[in-house]
Amino acid sequence: MSDAEWDLIRPLLPPPASTLPTGGHPEWYERRDIVDGIRYVNRTGCQWRAVPADLPPWRRVSYWFRKWHATGVTGRICAELHEQVRLREGKNPRSVTVVVDSQTVKADATVPRSTTGYDAGKKATGRKRHLAVDTRGLPVMMMVTPARVHDAHAARDFLFRLRLAHPEITLVWADSAYGGELVTWAKDRLNLTLKTVNRPKTKGFVLLPKRWVVERSISWIMRARRNSRDYETQPQHAGAHLAWTVMALMTRRLPKPVAAWREPPPPPLPPPPALRVRLQPWRVRLAPVPL
Numbered sequence: 001m002s003d004a005e006w007d008l009i010r011p012l013l014p015p016p017a018s019t020l021p022t023g024g025h026p027e028w029y030e031r032r033d034i035v036d037g038i039r040y041v042n043r044t045g046c047q048w049r050a051v052p053a054d055l056p057p058w059r060r061v062s063y064w065f066r067k068w069h070a071t072g073v074t075g076r077i078c079a080e081l082h083e084q085v086r087l088r089e090g091k092n093p094r095s096v097t098v099v100v101d102s103q104t105v106k107a108d109a110t111v112p113r114s115t116t117g118y119d120a121g122k123k124a125t126g127r128k129r130h131l132a133v134d135t136r137g138l139p140v141m142m143m144v145t146p147a148r149v150h151d152a153h154a155a156r157d158f159l160f161r162l163r164l165a166h167p168e169i170t171l172v173w174a175d176s177a178y179g180g181e182l183v184t185w186a187k188d189r190l191n192l193t194l195k196t197v198n199r200p201k202t203k204g205f206v207l208l209p210k211r212w213v214v215e216r217s218i219s220w221i222m223r224a225r226r227n228s229r230d231y232e233t234q235p236q237h238a239g240a241h242l243a244w245t246v247m248a249l250m251t252r253r254l255p256k257p258v259a260a261w262r263e264p265p266p267p268p269l270p271p272p273p274a275l276r277v278r279l280q281p282w283r284v285r286l287a288p289v290p291l
Helices: 003-012 031-044 058-070 073-088 151-165 181-189 211-221 235-253
Strands: 097-106 117-119 124-133 139-146 171-174 193-196 275-279 284-288
Touching (some): 003 073, 058 073, 139 235, 151 171
Antiparallel strands (some): 117 124, 275 284
């Protein structure tokens, strides 16, 4: 983690207990090393026991990973960084339009069967990730459920949580699995406008409007090897790894100049001059039209 990335995360972490009026035991390891250990496991996909020796012991790294997620620190950091990214791009800090979709990933043999299931559509046994991203592709909310839960049933709980955490959202784009009675339920109960984008009946790859944004966000998440397969015994820890992946994505984007990752479109070329055809009995002459 670079110094610029650490400067973004450090003020968002809670103060050490030893600095509070109530007092507490001093921390044995630097917090930057703890964050580096968490990001190392998330990026490389290794086991907690495989944390390098130059980082804090794996038990301490895993302890802070679980504690920060249980106390809401991980989610708060993601929300703060998300607002900073949108402000940097000249957008409103809170998006009013989101795109939702789900992804099924296979679970490891060590994952309890009670928290997994079989997805008949994807023909895979594992867990399902539900994502809601803004129009720039940055996740706003994530939820992990067993793969056997259909999108239409999980969407009720997911949209309810989304409405409580982000009351400013008014429009939700989704695929056809979120259609039907869910559209009426979201409008009557949550005051959300749910619109579906159907896949055209054509063979081959087709870029779907609106839905391609969340598909790209899923590909960003899959770059972290820890997310390529679900190894966590508890679903909330699987969601924490998704949050750390998004956090790393935003901390790498913020320190860079805007032109480094988003080039402005080139200026349009001037239109060619208009021509006027003069017909004479023995020749054809092309002359520019006077402005």
